[in-house]
Amino acid sequence: MELVTEDNITDLAAARWGTAHDPRTAQVLTALVRHLHSFAREVRLTEAEWMSAIQWLNRTGQISDDKREEFILASDVLGLSMLVVQMNNRLDPAATPATVLGPFHIDGSPELGFGADMSDGLPGAPLYVHGTVRDLDGKPVGGAVLDVWQADTDGAYESQLDVDEARLRAKYTTREDGTYCVRTIAPLGYAIPMDGPVGELISRTAISHFRPAHVHFLLAVPGYAPLITHLFREGAQYLDSDVVFGTKAELVVRFAERPPGATPDGGSSDVPWLDARYDFVLQPEG
Numbered sequence: 001m002e003l004v005t006e007d008n009i010t011d012l013a014a015a016r017w018g019t020a021h022d023p024r025t026a027q028v029l030t031a032l033v034r035h036l037h038s039f040a041r042e043v044r045l046t047e048a049e050w051m052s053a054i055q056w057l058n059r060t061g062q063i064s065d066d067k068r069e070e071f072i073l074a075s076d077v078l079g080l081s082m083l084v085v086q087m088n089n090r091l092d093p094a095a096t097p098a099t100v101l102g103p104f105h106i107d108g109s110p111e112l113g114f115g116a117d118m119s120d121g122l123p124g125a126p127l128y129v130h131g132t133v134r135d136l137d138g139k140p141v142g143g144a145v146l147d148v149w150q151a152d153t154d155g156a157y158e159s160q161l162d163v164d165e166a167r168l169r170a171k172y173t174t175r176e177d178g179t180y181c182v183r184t185i186a187p188l189g190y191a192i193p194m195d196g197p198v199g200e201l202i203s204r205t206a207i208s209h210f211r212p213a214h215v216h217f218l219l220a221v222p223g224y225a226p227l228i229t230h231l232f233r234e235g236a237q238y239l240d241s242d243v244v245f246g247t248k249a250e251l252v253v254r255f256a257e258r259p260p261g262a263t264p265d266g267g268s269s270d271v272p273w274l275d276a277r278y279d280f281v282l283q284p285e286g
């Protein structure tokens, strides 16, 4: 019988978890054990530190519910979410890059028509985001659904508020020629939730806890790789210090100031509005 020592415990634990029935699970759990142990060795983890980490994980679970995703937030600020996005979306350079989903997406948004207003009268500068959805050959993708969501001008998402109706989120479908048009309000930069365990940790560092102004898009179109991304406002604060590492140069878009007059939905605006034009490029599935 092999008794446990500080030197052999890693091999013993890895071998034990390597018995997982599914080979991929065995691979992942074995590597997890090895990396966890080597982390503890590298920092010479004390028992008090181990306990405070366990308590932090407990609080992270306790504060999470169907609306608050503190573990996703933790993964985001540690750069893990974006690393996983990068590794799994090795896109053709011509395709629109992916970025983090974030914790605020809500399923089942209402379907709105071309140019319909998803801000429903909320205060903010009128913004039209419009363009086309195309494939890598430049062919328009008609019937593509764009699931869109964003924060209000206080930086709050619907799931952070006590509201009954869909707020600043909607689904738009491209027309046969691949065109789409979203009417909303200009997003502002905002702070990630700082009132939980993730905020506790961040406030012990010099990390900026802000995200640059952006609108989220999710395009799940049959035959194409799903695309989860954002469009960021050109010139916005925090573009180069995004707390979740989500900013990419290709996703930064000019919000051009336009005077009252014709708008991209074919209508017109009595007040000045912002014009953001962006063409999404999807890559084939698989």
Ligand code: BEZ
Residues within 6 Å of the ligand: 073, 076, 100, 101, 102, 103, 104, 192, 193, 211, 244
């Ligand atoms: C977001 O953009 O909604 C978001 C992403 C990651 C963490 C917090 C917020």
Ligand code: FE
Residues within 6 Å of the ligand: 102, 104, 150, 151, 211, 214, 216
């Ligand atoms: Fe966001």
